[in-house]
Amino acid sequence: MKKRAWFPRAVAGGATLALGLTLTACGGDGASAGGDSGTIHVLVYGDSANKVEKAIVAEFNKTSKVKAVLDTVPGADYQQKLQTVINTKQAPDVFFNWGGGSIQPFVKAGLLLPLDDFIKKDPGLKDNFLSSVFNTAVVDGKSYGVPMRGTQPVLMFNNKKVLADAGVQPPQTWDELIAAVKKLKAKGVTPIALGGGDQWPTLMWFEYLYDRVAGPELFTKALGGDKSAWESEDSKKALSMLKELIDAGAFGTNFDSVKFTDGGSPQLLASGKAGFELMGSWEYSTQQDASPDFAKNDLGYTNFPTVAGGKGDAANVVGNTNNFYSVLKKTEHPEAVAEFLKLMYSDDFVKQQLAIGNLPTTTNTTKFLDTADNPDYLKYQFDLVDKAPSFQLSWDQAYPPSGITPIHQAVQQFFNGQVDADGFIKAMQALPTS
């Protein structure tokens, strides 16, 4: 009995050990992925827009000897996965990113290939894109990314019906906005819907007001490491104007319990419980999904109001400039990659992006706008972005990733009164800079 029992014990033990070893070995396998001869790996954020990327890769593979392979990482974990994989053997050759702070750590670590040589050979890689967008992926004077999806400027959306009922015109200036807020409040609606629970919708108010009051230079300076920019008179003025808006009851009292991401704040606007919402251009498609009738009939949109005496150009916009493809230095097929990137300004690419509701930022986009479902809205946006002297990338994407949470906390705390202007300035000065 005792002797025989050793056999199953040994088997069980051995099997466990083997299992453990295979588990630990998983990280080592599949290392050949990036190094295969004759393939380039393209890593993108996995979502419904992937069908265009798939089609582009298929088109590229028709003519190219070096084959492209599309790898997708689903959902919100993209940045985390990228960070862990980018300095390993499994790293892709080309990857999706948001430009700005999202690639800055990689540039610093010397992992990315400056695209200036590609651009020298084919100037179209730069000239065929709107410059305000292309510049988002320029770090330390070198280009590191080619725009590859759609632009998403932040617009001031409104409910036309609610505004008409209260006798309010979409505000052109800040003073008109304050007046509109008071009128809407008197009517018993929340003047402005705000998904404060998500924190980033709150941030949009800071981005626009700082731009209008101080111009884009203040933020550029601050991001570059000049922390005194946050203490400047302009910075304090922007904060006091925001405070005035909050104190006027513009956002109601429970905005921190409302989210955009669960459909809360768009529903406020669509159901007529709120008059305005400051949101990225995706508000339109969100409303089309959730409240199609409202999107068709009553959803209005304007640029952010101007501020009297402000230094910023009234045509400036903020938001997500675009997504970008960046290239790793260690790629074995730079020529093939350059060919692949050229597809990002092809007519085919533009048509396919428009078909899924993205607004590409190539100069040939205008040719195809009439073919889209909602040409007016797209033309409005394209004009806005095209004519904008400055397109400020969202602050939480302009800063390196370690700044995201502190920024979000600071804007939330300023809006709910937990910190005052000085507290906010201190929080922003504590951010890590390049």
Added chain:
Amino acid sequence: MVSLTATVTGKRQTQRPAGRSIGRPGLAWALPATIFFALFAVVPLVLVAVLSFTTWSGLGSPEYAGFDTWARVFQDPVMIKSLWLSVLLTVLGVVVQTPLSILLGVWAAGPQRNRAVLSAIFFVPLLLSATAVSVLWRALLDPNFGVPSQARWLFGDGNLFGTQTAAIGVLVFVSTWQFTPFHALIYQGATRAIPQVLYQAAQIDGAGTVRQFFHITLPQLRNSIITSMILMIVGGLTTFDTVLILTQGGPGTDTTISAYYMYDKAFKGFDFGAGAAVALMLVVVATVISLVVVRVSGYDKMAGTKEGL
């Protein structure tokens, strides 16, 4: 049942010589568990300890930073606050859930006719993942379209995620809603195991239901209460998903508990050194609390409750 087992053993004994085969199982039986524990608990813990003395952004190799990371963590007001919040949430969880689950468990152990159906319904939250539960409650508690909009007298303006008190209240409520059934299950089993003779004797002496509860049921449940409380403490200190989905540590940093702060530092800010240090602090605090609970409650001795029966 008892007699059946006896006959089976009896049969065996006739076939094989009794004695040696009933001895303690060999060490080899502990091998699988030991290996898994070492691979997935001890090794990572040691690696985390090492990582806490470095700075690492996930790119390249970690750089040795000595005690810099720790100095940074200890000077970080959010870190200290997060430990207090973790402890506060845990204590509130224990204080709210324990009485509820004892009452429910004792009730569910009774012979009522509707009991089986009602307790089956009541155990449903236990089957749902914490993520699903959090998403569900986030929607139900929406200030404009959820319950608060229909019950202004109770919720005011419904700003449940906008103030610290309310946000902590929601977190405690949601975890109570989710985990009370589990602890009730523990108490139900334990209550069923209380010998009926005790109640019969008490009835003869004229004790009512309330007296029976306080003088027989509660003392007999002592060991189960300790077990359940330790589970609550461990669960409370490691709460993460409800915070991630319901409050994201907000408003500001008012519900940033340590487990969430660790995630935030390591996986959102890519400061793995600081994240590891926060994680290690949480391990230390959790260990100290568990030790205190074990010592104070006498869990390590676990005297039987059936003496004299």
